[in-house]
Amino acid sequence: MEKEGVLTAEVVSSCISNPGHISTGLQHSYHHLSLPNHNLRDVSVLCNYVYLQKLELPHNKIKDLSCVSHMPYLVVLDASNNEISDFFGFQPPKNLKEVNFSHNRMTKMKDLSAYSSLSKLNLDYNRFSEIIGLEQCRKLTHLSLAHNKILKISGLASLPLTHLYLRGNQLETIEGLESLKNLQVLDLSVNRITSLSGLQNLHLLGSINLEKNLISQIQECKHIHDLFLLRELNLLGNPVLEQQDYRLAVVFLLQHLTLLDQEKVTVEEKVSSVNKYDPPLDVVAARDHMTHLVYQLMQPQVLFDSTLPSADSPYPMLVLTGPQGCGKRELAHRLCQEFSEYFAYGTCHTTRGPYFGEENGIDYHFVSEEEFQNMIHMGKFIQTMQYGGHRYGLTRDAIEDVASEGLACCVHMELEGVFSLKNSCFEPRYILLIPTKVEKYTNQLKSRDLYTQAQIDTAVSRIELYANTNRQRPGFFDNVIPSDDCEEAFQSLKRVMKEYLLQDEQEEGENNNSVGHEPEEKPSSPLSRSRSGTLTSHSATALEPLNSSNRNYFTKIHAELSPQKSPAELASIRRREQLIREAIVGKSPGVYSQLFKSPVQTAPSSLQNQDSGTHLCEDSSSDESRASSGLSVSSSAGALSGLVEPLDISVLDQTLETSKGQTSESPPPGADQQTSVLSSDRRPGSNVKAVLPPIPKGRKTPAASSPAPSPRPSPKPAAGEREEVEDREG
Missing domain, CATH: 3.40.50.300 (P-loop containing nucleotide triphosphate hydrolases)
Structure with missing residues (x-):
């Protein structure tokens, strides 16, 4: 009888399993029957097996399932790969939860409101053109309608779906999903979809399959940019893959992805995408x-x-x-x-x-x-x-x-x-x-x-x-x-x-000078910052500009200079040392070292260098050689040929006291040692320009190591005369 496609009791007894007890507890029953690939056409004998809970009849030739009407305890029904054309053609078992009708010949869905316990429904590979009759299935979480002829998504309003599979249909737009707030997995592959609009409110989505659609713009990913639980996205087979830097662009827009086009998204890709499209400042x-x-x-x-x-x-x-x-x-x-x-x-x-x-x-x-x-x-x-x-x-x-x-x-x-x-x-x-x-x-x-x-x-x-x-x-x-x-x-x-600019302290210092107090030394470059990032504070202890720890470029220059120097370089160094010495003791203006001190019209002091025969120890940059602060290449190049050791400030203090005692005229109380103002036509509206002054008032010249100076100091040479002296010394 089995050869003719009719199921017999003998076959059922050989395939039934999972024994149990009937409701009276006095008789045994079997709850699971599996008959795959038996070429069955007639299964009416199953009307006698009322206690079945799981029935599997895949890969047969069954057209009628009316026997299921006699199975009130049935929970799982698998009738896939048969010839069934009647959609749920049986009385609904009240506990039926899972139904698989894939690979059959169904063409139209009907109302399933009587199937209140239905949670999983597989209708793949049928001939449905629309989704209807599911509105009352309040427990339906998994729905698969892959490879049908569905033209649009509808009839799913307010369903508790977590998994929806619509692969291989004729969808062109994503619509009708706005109310599926619990949706986690969505398969829309092999359709005709051109835009991702319609997914932006599905905040629980974790996986989206859009393989083999018509998405051509990377910007479409903006619709799913705020789906922070999204971890998997498949866009294989879409025209968008042909765009330049496609993968990095998608990873940048969707930083929370872990799998893109079935390949793992690495941390390096995420960093590269951010640095390419929105790099930090x-x-x-x-x-x-x-x-x-x-x-x-x-x-x-x-x-x-x-x-x-x-x-x-x-x-x-x-x-x-x-x-x-x-x-x-x-x-x-x-x-x-x-x-x-x-x-x-x-x-x-x-x-x-x-x-x-x-x-x-x-x-x-x-x-x-x-x-x-x-x-x-x-x-x-x-x-x-x-x-x-x-x-x-x-x-x-x-x-x-x-x-x-x-x-x-x-x-x-x-x-x-x-x-x-x-x-x-x-x-x-x-x-x-x-x-x-x-x-x-x-x-x-x-x-x-x-x-x-x-x-x-x-x-x-x-x-x-x-x-x-x-x-x-x-x-x-x-x-x-x-x-x-x-x-x-x-x-x-x-x-x-x-x-x-230390103007407040300067005014206080001048007031103190007028009553016989000596002003404190001030930082020589108020707007400078050390290489380590420490700011020069106006309220901090005065910094010594010649201290190597306060000179930002000392290390850089020291690393670049060679210890071997030619006689010409040594002569140039000695000339630069002399010029720096003159700037330090006030004979010539420095370069940027005292930029922010108020200029006056006359220079009250004409201090001379009393140790012209002694050169400074090796440590100083020699760009102090220009009175107008514009450094010439010829005079500045020598500054890069050698280094001198930092001067001892105590020596400077002693020399300045000696020098003060030898000046023909003492500066008036409160007056700073500053140079004269030269005219300049480089700034419109200004007839004068402050020549960069010497070091702050109160700094002292080094002690004289040369023979005792004459009772009267020699006059300060003019600019031209000074150049001649420098040439002779060089």
Whole structure:
């Protein structure tokens, strides 16, 4: 009978298993029957087996399952790979949970509200064109309708589905899934889907299979960017794979992925993707610095006034930074006007157009994108940044124009520029100007009528970026000033500058001098910062500029110089030592060493070097040789040929006392030892320019080791005469 496709009791008895007891407990029953690949057509004999709980009849030729109506305890039914065309053609067992009707001939779904316990339903490889009748299946968690003819997703509203498989259908859009809040696994492979829109609210999704669809844009991943539990994504067979850097772009957009296109996502890929598409500010700054450094090295090498080391500190700079429109540019201009004897404005380059009232060459140098790129390739920039779709950059020439006048450079920039500048050899003081009243700041931006609403929103959002940088990087900024009121901010900035420039202490020192007190020594370069990052505080103990521990470039120079020197180099060193000695004792002005002391019109003292025959010990950079602070190549090159040991400050104290006793005229009480003011036509609106003065008042000359000086000091030689003396000595 089995050969004819009719199931017999003998066959059933040989295949039944899992014995148990019936409800009375007096008779035995069998709960599991499995009959795969028996070529069965008729299974009506199963009507007698009412206690079956699991029935498996795969790979037969069964067309009728009405016998299931007599199995009230049935839990699992597997009738896959048969010839069934009647969808659930039997009375519903009240406990039926799992049903597998895959690979049959069903064409239309019907209402399954009577199957209240149904949790898993497999309808793969049938002929369904729509999903209906499942609305009342409140326990259905797994639904598979792969390889049917479904055109759209519907009829799944409010179902507790966790797994949904719709592979191999005719779907073109993802819709009807918005209410499936419990969905965790979704298979939409082998369809015609072009967009991932419709998945953005499924926050429990952990796996999405979109293999062999029509997704062509990487930007489609933005729809699933906020699905933080998503771990697996398969986009194999989509046109999007042909786009450049496809994998890195997807990994960047979906940082939480662990498996992409069936390959594990490595930590290295995640880091590379972030560094490529949204690198941290310090990474961008490091890349820009390397670019500028390479292009600079390709140009002819020259010595710059703004970077040659002096006897105590590098070139002083001041940087004002803050969000867009916070007033840093206006404050920079006012500061340069108020402290014109100390600061000059460093004009940056930009590719954006001028705002109303801005002047080319004063506020910015406005250039085209092509010209900006050419300047990069020429090694012109020391710092560049991109903000708001435009490029900004600070050139070496902008700083050099200020440094050649013996002034400190004051510039303003966004936070990206600060990160870039911190990679360079410059060590400015950084002052953060930050709004504390967001509403007032927003109204100020709107009142200017210069920015779009998107630009205003971006500027406001960056306030927190500046605040976080200040909190997370202690010492990144040297001072923080609220910028809500422009006038108050400028007054605060003036107070900070006076502290940096030691003007308050200088005034106190002059008052003390007038009553017979000797002023304390002050740091010689207030706007400098040590290589280790320690700030020079105006309230700290005075630093000795000739102490090697306070000289930023000592180690760098020492490593570059050769211990072997030719006679010409030794002669040059002796000449530089003499010039430095003269600058230290006040005969000639130093280079940047006393940049921030107020100049006077006359020099009351004409101290002479009383130890002209004795050379300094090996340790000093010799760029002190120019009275106007612009270092010539010929006079500065010798500074790189040797080192001298740091001077003993006690010797300087004794010599200065001796020198004071030998001057023909004593300086009036409270007057500093400073040089005369020379005229300059390089700064419009100013007829005078402070020559860099000697060391601070109170520093003493070294004790004389040469023969006793004559009773009257010889007059200070003129500039031309001094050059002749230097040539004879050299």
